[in-house]
Amino acid sequence: MINLISYRNHVVCVIVSRIRTLLSHGVFAVLGVYAVVSLAFLIVALTPDPGEAFIAHQLARTGQGDKIEAKLQAYRAARNLDKPVTVRYIRWMVDITVFDWGRSLATGRPVLMMVRDGLSYTLSYVVPGVLFGTIGGIWAGLSGSLDDQSRSRRGLSVISYVAFGVPSFWLAAMFLTAIAPEISWFPDILPTDGPFTPQTALFLVPPAIIVAANVFAGQLRYARTKGREYFQSDFVRQHQAIGISRWRVMWYVLRVAAVPLLAVSLADLIAILVINIFVIEFVFNIPGIGLLTYQAILDRDMPVVLGMTMVVALTGIGVNFLQEVANTVLDPRIGDDGGAA
Amino acid sequence: MSDLLSGRWTGSDSANGLGLRPIVVIVGLVSFAALAWYSFFVESLPYLDGLRRIDFLFIAALFLFAVYGVIPLLAEPSRAKPVWDYAKGRPLVLFSLLWVVGFVVTGLVAPLFIERSFDLAATHQPPAFTTIPSTFSNDCLGTIANGRCSGTLVHPLGTTSIGRDVLTLALFGTREALTFATIVAALLVPIATFVGVLAGYTGGWMDEVLMRIVDIQQTLPAFVIYLIASFLYGESQFLLVAVFGLTSWGSVARIVRNETVHLRASEFVSAAVVVGAGTPHILRNHILPKLSGSIVTAVTRQIPMLLLVEAALSYMDLTVVTTGSWGVTIRTGMNYFPRAWWVSAVPVVALCITVVAFSVLGDALRHVFDPKMSD
Secondary structure, eight states: OOHHHHHHHHHHHHHHHHHHHHHHHHHHHHHHHHHHHHHHHHHHHOOOOOHHHHHHHHHHHHHHHGGGGEEEEEEHHTTTTSSOOHHHHHHHHHHHHTOOOOOTTTTTOOOOHHHHHHHHHHHHHHHHHHHHHHHHHHHHHHHHHHHOOOOHHHHHHHHHHHHHHSSSHHHHHHHIIIGGGGGGGGGSOOOOOSSSSHHHHHHHHHHHHHHHHHHHHHHHHHHHHHHHHHTTTTHHHHHHHHOOOOHHHHHHHHHHHHHHHHHHHHHHHHHHHHHHHHHHHHTTTOHHHHHHHHHHHTTOOOHHEEEEEEEEHHOOOOOOOOHHHHHHHHHHTTTTTOOOO | OHHHTTHHHHHOOTHHHHHHHHHHHHHHHHHHHHHHHHHTTTOTTTTTTEEEEEEEEHHHHHHHHHHIIIIHHHHHHHHHHHHHHHHHTHHHHHHHHHHHHHHHHHHHHHHOOOOOOOOSSSOOOOOOOOOTTTTSSSSSOEEEETTTBBBBBBSSTOHHHHHHHHHHHHHHHHHHHHHHHHHHHHHHHHHHHHHHHHHHHHHHHHHHHHHHHHHHHHHHHHHHHOOOOOOOOHOOHHHHHHHHHHHOOOHHHHHHHHHHHHHTTTTHHHHHHHTTTTHHIIIIIIHHHHHHHHHHHHHHHHHHHHHHHHHHHHHHSSGHHHHHHHHHHHHHHHTTTTTHHHHHHHHHHHHHHHHHHHHHHHHHHHHHHHHHTTO
């Protein structure tokens, strides 16, 4: 009876300390978001506004040099640039928080709408790619490290190294110049007007495959190392010795290795994905967030550049937070000692 | 006893090579900076004349690399023996090791002996032992048979659309890649070591805050920061290395931190604390020397990603065009693909093998330096 009560107390303690851990991670995530937003403000506030130079140049070219000062005043008033920095900073923070991210200087569209449209294209090939790549990579890595035949193991590791080493922009360009023209039913360009059609989905298959190949290579390497570590441990050998099937052993290892696999691969996953999104959309001409950012940089369209960058950063922080939550759920030890992860 | 506890007793091994090296580095870098300044603003000196800004950084980074990497290794070659022993029985690792050494030597030496030039009378020559339709190239240097132009050994890997030798381009690309990787590593290692040791040795809230900062920093890859920085300040190679060196130290710092936590809890550090060694002494003699293996491993594992990102940026025309890095050559070559396939194929293969070699070597180093991983 006493045992039961103390056990119950223990469970309550664990739950409370886990909630505390999650809260602390949540606070850090929110702080991180506002750090990025503040950084974005600093970039805008500390650098000369390209819009002002543009106005001055236009007026000077048309021989209206005397009107420059008045026009600039009006321009600044319209954008609240005549207010003190502190007021502008507070406004900026409030605007970002209530999802008023300004308008594109080039097209006049709200940045948030552009972000939404861009994300709908980007996510529709990145999500399948990441899913297939992660599952495939972890499966291949674990089963590869379970195999004792060194030839298949070595073959697998060579494949993963090469898959990581081939630059994805070259794969994409190769596909478009050498393979796509040979396939009669493959659409020449991405149909961007109107809703998603089977043609759109078909066009996004090669980008998804390239993303999947890159993620696959990265995950395979981690899973192989982790798998090798765990497959030598006593519990796996015992399970194998009493004849438990290969799949079940893999499942047990996956269950234990999930936390380190999640933890170690996330930062690299973000780096791999960001670079892939940019080059794939550049080569395939997909109007996702990568291409929109690229065009905004060429157009010197500051609000769009900032908005897109903040989306990347916020996604990263959000995924990071989700990872911490997953860790807390998956690893019973986290939170036991009051929050030390 | 009071002497022991007060921390005045610092041990007899404090005057080893590590103590002298910072002085060498400071004297060397300061005198180099003075020479560079003199050559730039007063009177141009031989050798320093005509160097780009990035070359000065490259020389400084090589100097650091020599003082902290090459000289200790030459003084104590036995430190490299476990790596060599590991590589000997494994063809892939051995090949990677040799390729990486070859990459470094080629990048250092090759640009000193070859000239960059173009020859409009020899455009689009195919590589040796291959042929293309003779209508494609305006002046075939080799023999023409059955309407096909064959390559010559004058340009063993062919030429580009304006008659640049592809082999020369690839060798200069090696120099560019080496420059980029060396400078970024020279910026990244000190920052990562400082942050990692500070977090790992201090522990507590300092550790927590620094690692959270690393978390947040890693959500914004250097690639994105470079995009914004180039938007604000214009593209330059200087900006490229600065951004990558100053913003991609997160993962290395985390590894250094974990290793420091391990070392701090070890018995020899406790023993040093008990006999009254001060924190600087412990860091200098017991922590930092033992971190070198994991730092080398972490940096080697970081380089593949750096090279790929640099190539991608060049491919997207977001770096300076004149550099002749592999990415730039790939981009110009793809304009004539598939007819002049060799122009893009050569740098792609060079880039791919280099990335694979660094990845394999990084994994091998981890096996050697981290006994937990070895099988």
